Each structure stands twice: as structure tokens, then as C-alpha cells.
Amino acid sequence: MQLRERFVRPSEETAPAVVVSRQPILDQCERIVGFELLTPAADDSREATATLLAHAFGDIGLPRLAGSRTVHVNVSRDFLLAARPLPLDPAGVVLEIEADQPADDVLLAVIREARNQGFRIALDHFRAETDALLDYADSVKLDVALMDEDAIDAAVNVARGLGLGVIAGGVESRDKYGFTRGLGVDFFQGQYFAEPVIVTGTSVPTYRFRALSMLAAGDATSFEQLERVISEDPGLSLKLVKLANSAFFGGRHRAGTIRQALMTLGSVAVRRWATMMVLAGVSDRPSHLLELGLLRARLCELVAARTPGAEAERGFTVGLFSVVDSLLGTRMPALLEDLPFDERTTLALGAHQGPEGRLLAGILAYESGDFDGCVQAGVSLVDIARAYGEALDWTDGALVQLTA
Template sequence: MIDVFVGRHAIYNREMEVIAYELLFRGNAAAEHAEFMDADAATSQVILSTFTEIGLDRIVEGKMAFINLTRSFVLGDYSLPLSKAGLGLEILENINIDQPVIEAVQRLSTQGYTIVLDDFIYHESLRPLVEIADIIKIDMQALPDGEVQRHVEILRKHTVKLLAEKVETHEQFEFCNRLGFDYFQGFFFCQPHIVKGQRIPPNRLVTLRLLAKLQDPVTSIRELETLISQDVSLSYKLLRSLNSAFYNLPRKIESIHQALVMLGNQWLKTWASLLLLSSIHDKPQELMQMAMARAKMCELLATAKRLSAKEIFFTTGLFSVLDALMDQPMEDVLNALPLSQEVNDALLRREGTLGSVLQCVLDYERGNWDAVQCMGLQQGEITQAYLEAIAWANQVSKETRVKMTH
């Protein structure tokens, strides 16, 4: 088992499509203090060997991967066991930029790597690096709006692409969009875009009402069967998914009734809820991917601790993005859903066992490594749950996208 924390943060283009992932990493104490000639170089080597062992494509799904490089790694003659075409090398802001570094970065650029300057603050002495760089990242939390605008004006004189990072609100995203940034990174997309007086749009209201019926404990199995069967689109997607190679069931399922008998009431509610949320088209695909990964990771952590009612952990993770999907405060959305008090407490206040598992998943997702704790589970167990969850979410996302096109 890999005894490190490994994560990813999505990078979007102006159409809100994921074009790359920045890879996050923290090793254990032994890895970080390995006896290499240089501690920075040791960390870089551990990062690379870790991603080689895990399999890079398992994390980035064919998208570009951005990794952070230390000064020692930039200057050292280390082999990169990764495709040059699919790799962005981030030159960290704390690297002392001198002639050896400039020459080393130029060599990496000539070899075909994408050069990215991280947390960039312009100074005339950095001009040689600007001339080499393909992408420059500007930290939206580090500079006031006026300084951001000044940087954009200076850097637009060069051919470099601009990436706004740590974009945490829709207002920040709109500001960066107006300035003409090419790429965006941050958690703004999983925040609800609340406009005062705005109600839930009719198409999402229908989805929410159907979710409410699915989650209502009073709904009988017969009512559940009728409910899903009457929604032609939902029942079609459900049967298509169940009969795909992804599930590899022993025999073909031809009706919702048969699905209920074979798989059970709670499973069908959960999967129908997932497909319903996947049908909301005016949100970034990554939001639903995140919901599925959260759901699966919550379930896997509950399984690792041998907790009962794993499907409730799955539902809690899945519903943790409801506010962003509906563009309403979470409390208002939950008022429309007959969920248990335990689930509500987890989603609103991170209380109870459900809440602590969800908080662990959210901390891991954001790379808040120091806060990642989950009922005494080992670092490697949590990482394994994360990797399995994103692999599962990738597969399900492909399945649901295929179903949408048929």
C-alpha cells in the first residue's frame, strides 16, 4: 500500500472543460527524510516514483499533469518517466531565480515540456523566465484586483497563457474571465451561484422533486418501481447502466421490477439519484465527477472501518454538492428533501460519524493534509480509498456520458 497522500486539482479552460490536473503530494516522515544528497531532490524523486507506481493515467485520465519542481530537481539531471507532451512542470515561486535555473528551465522547454511559473509576481529580473514560460499562474488570494489587472496588462505583451489559481468564488471567476485569463483553477465551481430572489429553475425543480420521492422512507417498493418506470429517460439510463459491462451481472435485467428484486430498494434509490443528478447539463462535468468521487470515498472509508449502512455514507457524499447543482443554500435544498437528521447534520454542520467522514473526504480533496483524519485509519488506507474513488467516478462518468448520447 502506498503510504503517501496523493491528490489532484482540476484546471479549466474558458469553456469550463478540464484540460489538466495539478498533482498534489505529501509523503510520510520516512520518505521526506530519506537519505538523498538533497532533501528537495529526495522529495521530487519520491513524487515521481509514486506516480509511476500508481499509474499517472489512473489520476489524470489522459489530461495533462502539472507537477511542482524544486530548485534541486530543476538543476539536477533526473529522468522524468512521463510523457513530455502531457506534462506541465511548475517552477515554484520560492525558487531563487539565477542564471543556472534560467538555463535549466530553457533546457526543459527545449526538450518539449510545458513550462509553468507558479504563484507569479512580476519583477523585471524574471523577464528571461517569462520569455521561456508557456503558462503563468497568478494567485487570486495573494494579489488585490488592481495588481492582478496590472499583471495581466504586462504579461499580455508576451505570448504566454495566463492561469488564475485559487479562484474561490463565482465573482472572482467572472472578474478573471473579463480580464481574459485562459485557464482557471480553484473551487469556485462547487460553490452555489446564489442570486437574490432567484428560484430553482423548473428543470432542476423537477429533478429535486423526484429526488425527494426517491429518498422518502415512506415511498414503498411498488411506488418506487412506478416512479422510476414513469420517468422514461431515467428508467432507460438505469437499465442501460445495469446491463453494461461495468456491472457484469449474470443475466440481463429487463425491467425496473427485476432490478429491485436483484439489487434491492436502497441500491436502486442510490443509483437512480446519481443518474438524476448527472442529467443536470448546465453545470461543469467536473462537479458531478467530484460528487461521485466523494460518494464512493465516503463509502470506502465506512467499509474500511466496518461501519454499517454504507449506502448512507455514499448518499451523503453524493448530496454534498446539491447546493452547487441547484444554486441554492444547502439548508434550503435540504428543506425540500426528506433526509434523515443524521444526513442533514453531516451536510450542514459536519456533525456525527457521517459528518466526520465527509469532512475527511473534503480535506483530502482540497489537499489540507494536516487536517485529514478518519477514525484512526492509516494514511495509506485513506489514499487508497481516494484513488479507488476517482477511478470509479471516472468509469461511471464515462458510462453516464455514453448513455446521454444514446
Template sequence: MAISVPADASGRAGRQEVAVVRHPIADARNVVVGYELRFGGSIDLGDPSMDAKATSALLVEAFGDIGLETLAGRHPAWVTIARNFLVEIGPPPVRPDRAVLQVKAYHARDDLLQILQRLSRQGYTIALDEWEGDMTTNVEELMSLCSIVRVDVSRLSVDELPRVLRIPRMQGALLVATEVGDYAAFERCKALGFTYFQGEYFAQPRTFKHRGVATAGLGALRRLAELSTGDVSFEDLERIISSDVGLSLKLLRYVNSAFFSLPRNVSSVHEALSLLGVRTVSRWATVMVLASIPDTPDELIALGLRRAHMCEILAGQSSNEEREMLFTIGLFSVADALLDMPMADVLESLPFTEEIQAALLRHEGPKGELLAAVASYERGEFPTLPSTDSRPTMAGAYRAALEWADETGRAIA
């Protein structure tokens, strides 16, 4: 999530924009157990050469501006902390039960070890990051203070991993596999005894089903094809939703939730359409159909929602049609993972224009380039887009999209 820290009341431009994205950490069932916060711009909490005091001031402003609840919800925030920061400043402004402090595996000095011992006694959970199996006396002492060990599995071969995991296993550490690229790597890591997993695997199809689509997937594609028609009418939308009892009940529950805070209860699909309009209900129904696909991780739906709204926001003052198209592109960018199908096969069943197909398949054209920039930002690469008066910053767009996606996810759950 990106944090925009404004100038202070005197108009000084002393405060800087701080960009931070959250990366989910999940268990073997794809249930999120925490979010790692990765900072960009002027803050790098893992940089041993940083100005700790200046960074601390910005970090306090950032956490105060956005709030930990928005950054990580009910889950702990996993944050990499450099030695300089811990020695000069101490832990970040987060309660011990709301944070996991990550320290990189290297030859720790005595002052850092003493600080970590104190933080451990205060209740902080400490994780050893970037462990590759190189043990020395100081690293051994550092590991003894860490109840969690993180291993970048993309940098190690399958044959190397047992050696790397031997000492953490002996010490009973909880093992976290990071940079897990696909479901094949996920399954290998599970077999090796990792407990938590982090990477892009959850946004990838588990197995490609060329031409052979499960019944639930076929039903979802048919419904999506009907809902994705740009000129769907009030009558058509009412028919589509009313013909699906589950979808109708979910719509009424959604409309009557605190998300809308309507003055009276809505009791029919027709009334919901009249109150909210075709565009809002059609968008909601599309999201609900995607979310209804069996075995769909909540975080994958959240990713689609976040991309959709971020793409829409970055459209600036474009026409409603352009904004809606970008929302659709962002939402359907995870359709291949949702349906376990190649994106080309998904698109064959949907009435999308060549422009939308090119954006989703190959990131071509202005809309495809925007989607690629959004995905890059999510990975913590922090690209920039040409600034205009009508377009917010990438940081501001990510923040707004994260808040909206989390709120929407709670409403449709």
C-alpha cells in the first residue's frame, strides 16, 4: 500500500511520499497469516547504511497517516529492520503482538544481539530472513533468538534445500518459503516441511486445463460472458441474477449490509437494481461470480479487486467507459488463476474486445502497459507513471485501492 504524506501546515515540503506494498504470507491452505510490508522511495528499513533517525521520523508519520489496520488488517505486519535502525531507534512503532521483526542472516554484532534479546523478552517475534545455511558463531547466536526462519527458495536448488533447512529444523524454527513462484514450487516446499509460503504462486493457475474445464468453471464462464457484455440492460441483468438463487441472495445481503447503510431493507433484485443502478450491480455480480468458483483463495479475489480499482483510479479523468474497461482488465487479470486455465482459453469464452484481450494476454497497448505497471508496483518494484493533473500518484492509487478492496471483500464475504 502506498502512503502519501502531505506537506505540513506551514506548506513546507519536508514530508516525503512513502510507498509501501503488502505481500501476503499464507499457510498450506492459502489462508493469510500475515503481510510483509515492503517499502520503496526514501525508506528502506533493511538498508544498513540508511539514516536511521530521519527514516524513523518518516516511518512514524507513515504509520500514523495510514494506520496499521489498513496496512495489515487483523494480521501481524512483517517488517525487515536493519541493524542501524534497531541500535539507534529500536523497534518500529508497532505493538509486539502486531509485528514480526525480520533481521537478515549475517554476522551480528553484540549490540544487535543484546537488543534482539531485549525485544524477544518484550514479546516481539523475530524472524531470520534470507537464510542460506551459512553458520558461524554470531549467526548461530542470531538464529537462537529467532523463532521463524525465512528461506528464499528461488535462489536454491531442490538438492540444496535439505542442507539449508537442517539447522532451523534442529532448533524447532517455523519455516517460511519466500519467492515461491508457482504451485509446483509450493508443493515441493510443503513436502520439505515449510509451514508458511510467500510468492506469486497463489496468483498462478494450479494446473493448466487445456480445453477441459470443470463444471463449476464452465458455469462461471457462462455467467461471466453474460455479465461482461458492455451494454447489458436493466432487464437482462435482472434476469441473469434472478435466475441464480445463490447470486440473488448474496446481492440482497450485500445491498443490506453496512457497506451501503441504506435507510431501509431491500427485498428484491429489481429494487436493488433501481437503487444502485445497472453499473454497480453488474460490477458486483461479476465479482461475486468470480468469488463463487470453488477453492478460490480470498487473497486472490482481493488481488483482483485491488488491481481493478487501482487501474480505474489511474485512468484519471477518462470517460466512464474507459474507467469501466480498465476496471474489467484489472479484475480479469487473475481469471486464469481462478479458473486454472490459460488466459487465452478464458478469453475465448468472454465477449471482450481485441483491445482488452491484448491487454490481458500480452500487456499491449496503453491499457496493457497500465496493467503491467500496476502488477509491477504490487511486486514492490515501485514504477512511476507520467504525472498529470487528473491522475493520482501510484502510491495514492494503491492506498485507495487497498482500502476499497478490503472493505468490498468484507462486504461480499
């Protein structure tokens, strides 16, 4: 089958699930403005890119992967030459092209074609001295993990002088984020955003942290205790009753009280949703952290159901609470001392040990594009890939309910 045929008609393929992940790109206010699509490296870069795009644009679909946000896709020279003109809608798509490659007439022609189609071009792994393709770029991306501060500064100055947008990729720490932000970098990509920003005191009211502790106790919390702790928070009570009456849960039986909501939804669902609502109420933290936690929670739950020895409900809890340190501005060890998790959940969150801990480690690797690390954690790439679209859909639906 020709490369172009493979891309245009992915629905005709019966191949196993394609591994694709997304990594957020954030602006200076830490709002998600786009995603880079990630897939394992392959010997044939044309085939790898075609498979990724077929899956992203066909099987999963861009609305599920990115919503209204921009999508960044790495494309090799070989792919650009083999698939010209590019058979996809350029709206909201940025093509990332290696900055450090020979700018011969053939490559320049195909880049011009892509720009004429409406695609935006970002030069990946850009440095001040890699200027051959700058005339065709809309933005540049720096891999700041591989650059010292002088090299970063020089690259930003070159891009700024030409009026190009600047993306700092490989930002793995708050220190690196602070440095690049201080230079006027526009966008940021990396795991820095999940690193806790330690704050004095607590960013959650005492009564809500008490509710979080009670909810974290799981089955040790009785029906009556659950009802009481939720009733102490008028906002939480109202949201749960509203949720119980929503179309999301069928809305067959009208609930007017917390007890009726508990009866309608069941204590497990109420505990889960109440926890998410408490976390959604942390209004001074970036909203993408909650979105990330929801996606991790659902992925952990779905993959745990396919993983021997793992528990789906515990997997959901571990995935959701994996971002709570960042949401609350505290270190995970300190948080685990305050929350009444059992030993298995504590080890999963604190040390990535046990079935759910290894599962979390694999999903963390997957979301960062470290697919080898995912396999090393003992987690099936295929299981995550098959669950990914469903997890994205559930996360979008949950966010709608939490912000209603």
C-alpha cells in the first residue's frame, strides 16, 4: 500500500492500536494552547509519521485529542516529500521541521507548498546558528534541556529579531521555566507544569481538606459519614445534587438532598465525584492540572482492568491524586502523611510501587513520550493506546460537569 493511501484511508486498516500520546504546550499564564502529538520512533520516519497522522486525524480524531487547541506534528523531510501535497486540513496544525538540516531546493519547495496550503511551520531543535530555514518559519522551538543559558538567550534573540514565536521545549523544572519565561519565551513544553509550587499554609479551606481526607479513606468512610462531610460544604452539596439530576447519569430519579444523591449515584460514584469537585474548587492553581489528573485517573482505571493484580478503583484514585501535590502546593510525602490512604495506595503514590504504582509510572512515561520507560514499568503500550481515546472522551465530559 502506498504511503498516501495508508494515510487517507486509515479505516480500511485492521492493524492493532497505534500508540499516540499528547504533551501540552502552555502559554505564559500556564494555559494549554496546544499539544504535540508523540509516537514511538521507527526506522522508517515516513511510515511512522503517516501512521501517527492516520490515527490522530482518522481513528481518534483531532477534536478528541486537542479540542479547539493547536496540534504540533513532527514531520521528516522524507514524509514531506512522499505525501505532497499533505492530505489533511491545515487549520490548527503546526508542522515541526528539524532546523538543522540542509536547505536544498527540493526541501524549500515542499515547505513553500505546505505554507501555501495554510500550514504553520515551527523549526524544531533551533539554535542561533541553525538559520537556513528561518525565512519559512512562523515559530521556533528550543530543546532547552540540551542548551546552556547563553545558547538559549542567543536563540531567543535571533527569533525575536525576526518576529518569530518562541517555544521552549524540554522544560523539566520550575527553575528552567522561570529562566526562559524571563527571556520572553511565548510557550512552554515539558514536565515542569506538574512540579509542585510550594506555598505557605494551604490553598484549600480547612473544611474542604477535611472532606478530601474523608473521601480519601475510601471504604472506611461510612454512608452516614460521607453524607455528613459533603453536607458541611454547601457548594459541594449543590454540585452533587445537580450532578445526580443531570443527563450525565440519566436523570431518571430526581434527587433533592445529599442522601437522595447518594442513593441515586451510589457511595463509590459520590466519593469519586466529590473528590474531583473538591479538587476543581482549588481556583488559584492552573486548570490544566485538574484535566491532567482526570485523564490519568481514567487511564489508570481502564488499564488496571486489563492488568493482572491491579484494582481499577484504586487505579482511578492513584491517577487522580497524582496531581494533588501540585494542586495543593505541597510535597507528595507531606500530603501522604495527612491523607488516610492504606499502605498500598501510599506506596503507589509515593514510590510508584505495587501494581497501581507501576501502572502510574507507565502512564507518566507514556504522557511524556517516554515509551521505552512505559514498557520498562511493565505496562502494555497497546492497552494504554486502546484506552486513550475513551479516557479523553471521559475527561472532556467530566470537565463539563465539574465546571457547570
